[in-house]
Amino acid sequence: MSATEYLQRNREKHLNELIEWLRIPSVSAKSEHKADTAAAADWLAERMREAGLTVEIIPTAGHPVVLGEWRGAPAGAPTLLIYGHYDVQPPEPLDEWTSAPFEPEVRDGNLYARGSVDDKGQVYLHVKAVQALLAEGGSLPANVVFCIEGEEEIGSPNLATFLRDNAERLACDTVVISDTTMFAPGLPCITTGLRGMAYMEVRVQGPATDLHSGAYGGAVVNPANALARIIAQLHDDQGRVAIPGFYDRVRELTPEQRQAIAGLPFEEETLRKEVGAPKLSGEAGFGSIERIWARPTLDVNGLLSGYTGEGAKTVLPARAMAKISMRLVPDQDFHEVEKLFTAHVQSLAPEGVTVEVLALHGGQPWHAEGSGPVFDAAARALEAAWGRKPVFIREGGSIPIVQAFQETLNAQALLIGFGLPGENAHAPNEWMSVENFQKGAEAIAGMYEELR
Amino acid sequence: MSATEYLQRNREKHLNELIEWLRIPSVSAKSEHKADTAAAADWLAERMREAGLTVEIIPTAGHPVVLGEWRGAPAGAPTLLIYGHYDVQPPEPLDEWTSAPFEPEVRDGNLYARGSVDDKGQVYLHVKAVQALLAEGGSLPANVVFCIEGEEEIGSPNLATFLRDNAERLACDTVVISDTTMFAPGLPCITTGLRGMAYMEVRVQGPATDLHSGAYGGAVVNPANALARIIAQLHDDQGRVAIPGFYDRVRELTPEQRQAIAGLPFEEETLRKEVGAPKLSGEAGFGSIERIWARPTLDVNGLLSGYTGEGAKTVLPARAMAKISMRLVPDQDFHEVEKLFTAHVQSLAPEGVTVEVLALHGGQPWHAEGSGPVFDAAARALEAAWGRKPVFIREGGSIPIVQAFQETLNAQALLIGFGLPGENAHAPNEWMSVENFQKGAEAIAGMYEELR
Numbered sequence: 063m064s065a066t067e068y069l070q071r072n073r074e075k076h077l078n079e080l081i082e083w084l085r086i087p088s089v090s091a092k093s094e095h096k097a098d099t100a101a102a103a104d105w106l107a108e109r110m111r112e113a114g115l116t117v118e119i120i121p122t123a124g125h126p127v128v129l130g131e132w133r134g135a136p137a138g139a140p141t142l143l144i145y146g147h148y149d150v151q152p153p154e155p156l157d158e159w160t161s162a163p164f165e166p167e168v169r170d171g172n173l174y175a176r177g178s179v180d181d182k183g184q185v186y187l188h189v190k191a192v193q194a195l196l197a198e199g200g201s202l203p204a205n206v207v208f209c210i211e212g213e214e215e216i217g218s219p220n221l222a223t224f225l226r227d228n229a230e231r232l233a234c235d236t237v238v239i240s241d242t243t244m245f246a247p248g249l250p251c252i253t254t255g256l257r258g259m260a261y262m263e264v265r266v267q268g269p270a271t272d273l274h275s276g277a278y279g280g281a282v283v284n285p286a287n288a289l290a291r292i293i294a295q296l297h298d299d300q301g302r303v304a305i306p307g308f309y310d311r312v313r314e315l316t317p318e319q320r321q322a323i324a325g326l327p328f329e330e331e332t333l334r335k336e337v338g339a340p341k342l343s344g345e346a347g348f349g350s351i352e353r354i355w356a357r358p359t360l361d362v363n364g365l366l367s368g369y370t371g372e373g374a375k376t377v378l379p380a381r382a383m384a385k386i387s388m389r390l391v392p393d394q395d396f397h398e399v400e401k402l403f404t405a406h407v408q409s410l411a412p413e414g415v416t417v418e419v420l421a422l423h424g425g426q427p428w429h430a431e432g433s434g435p436v437f438d439a440a441a442r443a444l445e446a447a448w449g450r451k452p453v454f455i456r457e458g459g460s461i462p463i464v465q466a467f468q469e470t471l472n473a474q475a476l477l478i479g480f481g482l483p484g485e486n487a488h489a490p491n492e493w494m495s496v497e498n499f500q501k502g503a504e505a506i507a508g509m510y511e512e513l514r
Numbered sequence: 515m516s517a518t519e520y521l522q523r524n525r526e527k528h529l530n531e532l533i534e535w536l537r538i539p540s541v542s543a544k545s546e547h548k549a550d551t552a553a554a555a556d557w558l559a560e561r562m563r564e565a566g567l568t569v570e571i572i573p574t575a576g577h578p579v580v581l582g583e584w585r586g587a588p589a590g591a592p593t594l595l596i597y598g599h600y601d602v603q604p605p606e607p608l609d610e611w612t613s614a615p616f617e618p619e620v621r622d623g624n625l626y627a628r629g630s631v632d633d634k635g636q637v638y639l640h641v642k643a644v645q646a647l648l649a650e651g652g653s654l655p656a657n658v659v660f661c662i663e664g665e666e667e668i669g670s671p672n673l674a675t676f677l678r679d680n681a682e683r684l685a686c687d688t689v690v691i692s693d694t695t696m697f698a699p700g701l702p703c704i705t706t707g708l709r710g711m712a713y714m715e716v717r718v719q720g721p722a723t724d725l726h727s728g729a730y731g732g733a734v735v736n737p738a739n740a741l742a743r744i745i746a747q748l749h750d751d752q753g754r755v756a757i758p759g760f761y762d763r764v765r766e767l768t769p770e771q772r773q774a775i776a777g778l779p780f781e782e783e784t785l786r787k788e789v790g791a792p793k794l795s796g797e798a799g800f801g802s803i804e805r806i807w808a809r810p811t812l813d814v815n816g817l818l819s820g821y822t823g824e825g826a827k828t829v830l831p832a833r834a835m836a837k838i839s840m841r842l843v844p845d846q847d848f849h850e851v852e853k854l855f856t857a858h859v860q861s862l863a864p865e866g867v868t869v870e871v872l873a874l875h876g877g878q879p880w881h882a883e884g885s886g887p888v889f890d891a892a893a894r895a896l897e898a899a900w901g902r903k904p905v906f907i908r909e910g911g912s913i914p915i916v917q918a919f920q921e922t923l924n925a926q927a928l929l930i931g932f933g934l935p936g937e938n939a940h941a942p943n944e945w946m947s948v949e950n951f952q953k954g955a956e957a958i959a960g961m962y963e964e965l966r
Contacts, residue, residue, distance in 0.1 A: 270789065276709060276711070276910045277910050279813045280806050282791055283793070283794075287745060289742070290742040293743075333733065338723065339720055339734055341865045354729070359731040359732035362738035363738075364821040365741070368814065369815055375816070376839055379814070379815070384742075385826070389732065423826040457729070
């Protein structure tokens with residue numbers, strides 16, 4: 063019997079196991095769920111052992127990491143590290159759930175529960191894939207290390223330390239992460255790009271204290287007006303970022319990549335309705351998907367100055383502040399962009415105010431190689447499971463964990479997600495497609511088979 | 515004996531009376547001082563009666579008005595209304611006072627107490643002037659109505675109603691107000707101009723809700739960036755307001771007015787140090803006094819959008835708000851400016867956002883005629899008291915009461931202030947020059963004499 067047959071025969075059993083796991087409210091953000099979070103780790107450890115892995119629950123300063131290993135592959139075989147997380151988002155607001163967040167329910171082919179798709183379902187299909195292979199063939203063509211943490215939903219505060227402290231044990235060729243979303247139902251995807259970020263704060267100081275706008279207005283430079291003029295000069299009229307040097311390292315989309323994006327099932331009007339804006343717009347010459355996946359941006363994230371309460375207060379404010387972040391694409395470097403931004407903003411500062419620029423947070427953009435033995439094996443396996451070639455998609459946001467693995471373990475990441483649009487991760491009525499749970503497990507088992 | 519001699523002979527007695535009044539903490543903003551505020555009204559009423567006025571304390575929805583009348587002038591004589599207030603600002607922070615706010619103390623020729631210059635001292639010198647004239651001559655060349663309210667420091671919420679309800683009784687030719695400041699010690703002044711105001715709020719709406727700046731940034735127009743671009747286009751590079759039609763009704767300064775301003779004892783560097791800005795700047799071609807007194811402005815009073823707390827939050831905000839006020843000069847009309855502003859801001863709104871413009875508050879600019887019997891009499895009397903011609907100054911702010919009198923009673927206002935720069939009105943260590951209290955009384959008595 064093949065692994066696929068094993069998975070198909072045990073389909074209902076595996077779904078019920080997942081449901082059992084989803085009943086444990088492993089909300090990492092809340093101290094009252096500390097025991098539940100530990101119980102979810104224990105539950106997973108026990109299932110991993112049943113699957114044939116050697117398991118250890120390793121404490122951290124916060125919630126523990128469940129480490130599962132199988133190292134029986136022949137010499138020279140690659141090592142895969144499966145990263146995921148067993149903690150979940152808080153379920154609130156509770157009254158917006160159709161069925162209770164920790165009482166999983168299947169409706170219309172979807173399994174509704176907090177953590178179903180983010181990330182317990184996507185972790186568990188990896189466990190079941192390995193179990194199927196070991197049960198049916200007794201071995202895997204690669205060494206496997208599961209590294210399933212319990213703090214992803216609170217920003218993985220202890221992961222980098224854990225990776226550094228256990229770098230030798232976690233050494234691997236590829237990190238496989240299933241925590242992303244397919245572009246559309248029935249369309250298998252590999253996520254090949256994430257944007258980086260340079261997050262800045264600009265502080266403009268005018269007079270030493272707030273002044274009466276009648277007694278001084280007109281003679282004293284207003285820091286809020288000055289800040290607005292600075293921000294206005296950060297884009298040109300084509301929606302391009304107007305910081306000198308900003309685009310120097312931007313890797314342009316190839317004609318093939320643009321063609322692939324144009325072929326995706328996507329309507330601008332659908333996105334417009336989703337965000338509720340009167341019109342979509344951005345950098346001239348690109349469509350929305352290109353703008354989000356492959357073009358850098360500059361967005362004001364926050365503005366504050368003077369009086370912001372109800373009614374009229376005639377203050378000439380002493381200071382004004384903007385939080386401004388830039389999303390970056392390969393091969394931009396966030397350290398360099400921070401410097402370019404700071405120099406340009408300082409050059410825009412008008413007389414009469416002083417401008418301070420702070421770099422609050424940064425991360426590098428990421429782009430997968432898009433080939434290699436594991437990547438190719440995964441692509442073939444996805445095609446076998448869904449009956450069509452996978453598409454290579456990107457995300458406009460960042461997944462800091464990908465950076466952490468790349469930097470600490472020097473391993474390539476492979477992002478294969480089995481979520482679907484509208485899955486409500488982080489929102490009420492989170493769900494995972496039962497079919498994707500099943501086909502995901504078959505595809506992952508297939509990936510190992512393809513590596514033989 | 516002349517009125518001046520009467521005032522000089524009773525100098526110490528009058529100062530001690532004022533000190534007695536200043537001991538009453540008539541803080542209108544605080545309910546625990548309600549009885550004190552009433553006591554201050556009673557005290558004033560009693561002194562007015564002693565001066566020879568017919569006095570009535572008229573209740574309002576808040577603190578009462580002290581109305582004092584003398585109507586013995588010959589037929590055809592003008593009627594002057596003396597406006598002032600007996601309430602004071604809260605004294606906090608108490609620990610910054612050298613002597614206690616309600617234990618008046620004379621140091622270096624200045625009387626320190628809350629309310630000394632704002633406005634009890636300036637009210638009381640009017641009472642003493644009338645008393646001197648009635649005591650020495652038995653009559654005045656004008657009918658006089660004192661209208662001294664108890665709510666100026668809380669925005670005069672009941673004054674407009676009071677004026678309307680008592681319009682016949684308050685009918686007058688000129689309203690004399692002593693609640694302003696001389697430009698410099700020893701330099702008598704008449705305030706001949708106040709700026710008006712159009713206070714607006716601009717609300718920019720982008721997407722329906724806050725979005726993740728990674729998942730959508732670049733494809734959705736950011737309302738905070740859009741607001742900054744709108745604000746940046748409200749001035750040109752010369753510091754002029756760039757709203758079409760904005761300057762059409764602005765009365766330009768005459769060469770004589772500019773020369774008079776240039777002759778005032780004023781240093782730009784002193785103002786720069788006072789406000790603590792790195793440099794003063796504003797509309798090209800004008801000095802700071804001209805900018806504050808006679809040029810219209812546009813200032814952002816408040817900005818708010820997105821995340822303004824500590825650290826980095828990657829939000830693409832749904833909306834952004836600015837409070838923006840324009841100070842207006844004769845002959846601008848605030849209703850018209852509101853319309854010009856709204857139309858221009860709407861015309862600047864980029865695709866992808868909707869812009870709403872609200873008019874929150876408005877007031878007309880004011881400029882005194884600068885001549886006429888009472889004005890000329892006051893000018894001559896000021897010259898006699900100080901030994902030099904008074905200068906005509908303006909204020910950059912608004913005094914809504916001037917508008918209220920003009921609109922309700924159709925009376926010209928005459929603003930003669932006896933405060934001095936640095937007098938700390940509204941701040942700890944408020945003081946009034948004892949010399950100005952004395953000379954002010956003499957000048958006001960002289961004004962009546964000049965009307966004979």
